[in-house]
Amino acid sequence: MSETRNNHTETSDPFEPFRAIRDKYLDAMAKSMVETVNSESYAQASGAMLEGYLTATAPLREAMDKSMAQALVQLSLPSRQEVAALAERFTHVEMRLDDMDAKLDRIEKLLGRDPPAPLPKAGKVREGSAVEKGVNPRSEPAGEGSRLGARGRFVRKRGGAKERS
Amino acid sequence: MDQAVVMDSAAGLAKRLQVFTRVVTTKAAIAQTPKELVWALNKAKLYRYTPVLPTEKRYRIPLLLIFAIMNRPSILDLRPGHSFVEFMVGQGYDVYLLDWGVPGLEDKNLKLDDYAIEYLPRAIRKMKAIAGVEEFSMLGWCIGAILTTIYAALRSEEGLRNLLLLTAPLDFSNRAGLTFARWTDEKYFDVDKVIEAFGNMPGEMIDYGAKALKPVENYIGNYCKLWDNLDDPRVVESWHAMNTWVTDNVPMAGGAYRQLIVELYRKNRLMKNELMVRGERVDLGKIRANLLTVIAEGDHITPPCQSESIMAKVGSEDKELYRIPGGHIGIMAGSAAPRTTWPHIEGWLSARSR
Numbered sequence: 447m448s449e450t451r452n453n454h455t456e457t458s459d460p461f462e463p464f465r466a467i468r469d470k471y472l473d474a475m476a477k478s479m480v481e482t483v484n485s486e487s488y489a490q491a492s493g494a495m496l497e498g499y500l501t502a503t504a505p506l507r508e509a510m511d512k513s514m515a516q517a518l519v520q521l522s523l524p525s526r527q528e529v530a531a532l533a534e535r536f537t538h539v540e541m542r543l544d545d546m547d548a549k550l551d552r553i554e555k556l557l558g559r560d561p562p563a564p565l566p567k568a569g570k571v572r573e574g575s576a577v578e579k580g581v582n583p584r585s586e587p588a589g590e591g592s593r594l595g596a597r598g599r600f601v602r603k604r605g606g607a608k609e610r611s
Numbered sequence: 612m613d614q615a616v617v618m619d620s621a622a623g624l625a626k627r628l629q630v631f632t633r634v635v636t637t638k639a640a641i642a643q644t645p646k647e648l649v650w651a652l653n654k655a656k657l658y659r660y661t662p663v664l665p666t667e668k669r670y671r672i673p674l675l676l677i678f679a680i681m682n683r684p685s686i687l688d689l690r691p692g693h694s695f696v697e698f699m700v701g702q703g704y705d706v707y708l709l710d711w712g713v714p715g716l717e718d719k720n721l722k723l724d725d726y727a728i729e730y731l732p733r734a735i736r737k738m739k740a741i742a743g744v745e746e747f748s749m750l751g752w753c754i755g756a757i758l759t760t761i762y763a764a765l766r767s768e769e770g771l772r773n774l775l776l777l778t779a780p781l782d783f784s785n786r787a788g789l790t791f792a793r794w795t796d797e798k799y800f801d802v803d804k805v806i807e808a809f810g811n812m813p814g815e816m817i818d819y820g821a822k823a824l825k826p827v828e829n830y831i832g833n834y835c836k837l838w839d840n841l842d843d844p845r846v847v848e849s850w851h852a853m854n855t856w857v858t859d860n861v862p863m864a865g866g867a868y869r870q871l872i873v874e875l876y877r878k879n880r881l882m883k884n885e886l887m888v889r890g891e892r893v894d895l896g897k898i899r900a901n902l903l904t905v906i907a908e909g910d911h912i913t914p915p916c917q918s919e920s921i922m923a924k925v926g927s928e929d930k931e932l933y934r935i936p937g938g939h940i941g942i943m944a945g946s947a948a949p950r951t952t953w954p955h956i957e958g959w960l961s962a963r964s965r
Contacts, residue, residue, distance in 0.1 A: 459627060460620050465839065472835065476827035483823055484790050493799025500801075500808050507808065526716060533717035537653040544652055544733050551740045 627841050634837060639851040642685035644697045646708070650737040654712025657734045659741065660696055664703045670964040672772060673705040673742040675735065677755035680711045680726060681817050681863040683856060687752075689944050690852040698953050704964070707738050714864040719810040721864035723871070724888045727761040732769065739770065748773035748960060752943065753913065754871070757781065757881070760921070763898045765891055773963050774900040774927075775956060778939050780913040782920045783879040789914065790824055795872045802872045812868040814860025824911050853944065882920060895924040902930040903959045905942065905952065912939040931959065 461468075482488055518525050524532075650657035662669055676696070678684035687708065688696035699706050709731070714721060739745060747770055751759030756779030763774050786792045794800060805812065822829035840846035863871075880886040886893040902925055906915045915934070922932050935942050935952055942952045 459838075459841075460624055461838075468835065472827055472832055476825065476832065479826045480824075483826065484793070486793065489793045489796060489799050492794060496805070497801065500804050504808070530715070530717035530719075533715065537717070540652050541729075541733075548733075548736055551736070 627838070630841050630847065631838060634847055634851045635834070635854070637851075639690065639848070639855040641690055641852050641855050642683075642688045643691050644688045644694055644700065649707075649741055650734055652730060652733060654714060654718065655730050655734065656710045656712060657737060658708045658710065659738075660700050660706040660708070662703075662705060663700055669703040669705060670961070671744060672746050672748055672964040673707055673738055673744065674699060674748045674750065674960065674964075675738055676706065676708045677731070677749060677751045677759050678708075678711075679752065679754035680714075680758075680867060681754065681812070681814065681861050683859050683861060684708055684710050685859075686856050686940060686944050689856065690848070693849070693852075693944075693946075693949065695943055695948070695953055698949065699957065702957050702961070704960070705742055707734075709734050711861075713861050714811050716810050719806070719865040722866040723758065723761065726867065727758045728765055728888060728891075731758060731762050732766060735769065744770075746770045746772040748775070748964060750775040750777065750956075751779065752777040753780065753939070756918075757871075757875070760881070760895070760898070761886070761888055761893050763900055764893045764895055765888060765897075767897045767899050771900045773903070773960060774898065775903045775905070775960070776918065776921070777905045777943065778907050778910050778913040779904065779918045779921065780875075782882040782917050783876050784882065784920075785914075785916045788916055789876075790911075791820065792876050794820070795876050797877060800872070802869050806865040806869055809862075809865070811862040811865045814862045817863060818857075818860045821912060849946065853940075856944075882924070884924075895921060896926045898925040898927055900927060901963050902927040903956070904930075904932050905956070906932065906934045907937045907939055907942040908934055909937055909941075910939045929963075933959075 515525055645661040646658040647661065648656055649659045676684065676687055678687060688694045691697065696706055696708065711726065711730075735747065735749075739747060749759050749763070749771055751757070751774075756776040759774060760776065760779065760781060763771055783789065783792060795802065809816075837847070837850045840850070874880045874886060878885075881893060882895070884892065884894050884896070902922075904918055904922060906918050907913075908915060919932065922930055933955055935955075937945055937947065937952075942948060
């Protein structure tokens with residue numbers, strides 16, 4: 447098979463005759479570049495380049511931030527920082543919900559509920575599917591324990607088989 | 612030259628260019644093993660892979676996979692037929708994966724502390740509730756190994772039975788052997804200025820840093836390898852999947868990046884048992900879980916010297932250091948992985964998962 451492939455390559459790749467020369471050159475270059483990037487002078491040069499870039503763009507970034515902030519105020523729109531602060535608060539709320547979920551788990555355990563039922567076999571749940579996105583999770587095969595609600599967050603499973611009976 | 616030969620060469624070249632362009636510019640379908648989202652917090656998501664074996668044939672102890680915070684964890688489930696996750700699920704493990712997600716501006720202050728003892732314990736609690744067991748195994752790879760090590764040291768009483776560390780950058784004492792340490796030395800690199808400018812460390816910069824360690828191989832040799840093997844669909848498919856993963860860069864939360872550079876790369880606090888995480892000192896001696904450390908002998912990102920010394924520091928009685936030829940990613944995602952690394956991990960875990 448490899449012979450066939452090699453023959454095929456020879457006919458279809460016009461650069462084949464130069465491959466050995468190319469590889470030899472790349473090997474030499476690779477060794478030289480590894481030495482270069484491992485040197486103190488490379489570290490110094492790359493650090494200086496980054497420093498130069500950050501220093502040069504700082505006034506521009508500052509000016510853009512200021513003008514953008516003013517424009518957003520005029521348009522009565524929240525700034526990026528305000529949206530970020532809001533997102534942080536959402537995360538804190540999520541953590542509180544997770545804490546409550548943990549407490550409910552402990553309570554269920556103390557009440558001596560049955561352990562979760564085994565997973566249904568081989569559900570074809572892939573990333574981006576209804577269950578992955580938290581869309582109508584009850585219509586798809588899913589595991590035990592907590593279930594995802596419409597927002598894909600901590601909606602607990604209530605009423606297992608035993609409870610329903 | 613015969614006109615037919617010229618035409619044949621031109622047609623062959625055109626076909627090769629077509630395949631090359633398609634593979635380089637499109638995304639392959641990766642991370643295809645069926646899974647279910649079972650928990651989420653902020654950007655972090657915990658997935659459970661759908662078991663393929665009946666309950667009685669499965670291992671009791673679930674396995675949690677933790678990858679780095681600046682790459683997609685899809686490398687653990689690269690493509691059907693060549694996926695560590697698929698392999699472990701097929702062997703009867705109840706496999707969970709914690710995907711850290713992509714940090715936004717609102718996450719710029721997240722530190723290793725948050726990942727290791729805020730997000731991780733919560734995900735573990737949920738996993739244990741779902742699996743209905745108190746014990747579990749955890750595999751940490753790259754920065755994920757730092758997080759799992761911190762967790763294992765600080766939460767040693769929370770049921771961690773088996774700890775697997777893959778190419779774990781834990782010891783930064785050999786500064787001369789670490790190119791990253793040289794580049795991020797305080798003489799040349801102002802980490803605060805970078806974080807102030809970008810908020811989070813941009814994924815492109817992290818990617819550049821990783822690739823610049825071997826620039827010729829990564830920027831030229833990699834494409835030559837594809838060009839030379841365009842006739843071999845297996846190589847093309849594998850290259851395509853790997854390129855899809857490699858080019859999907861994730862930024863690193865600013866706080867975590869700063870901590871990685873200052874407290875680990877510069878001060879080596881974790882290995883000195885000096886790292887403070889939310890007021891608690893991380894003492895590696897408190898790690899009691901069975902430990903398997905996997906070292907890639909040809910790893911230029913995490914050289915073996917960074918992973919070896921933990922063996923003498925941990926309090927685990929059952930511990931093994933496993934060396935394997937290969938690179939940082941290649942040992943788990945390379946073509947030899949299904950014959951070498953995966954069976955070794957599975958064999959080690961198998962004896963400790965009943």
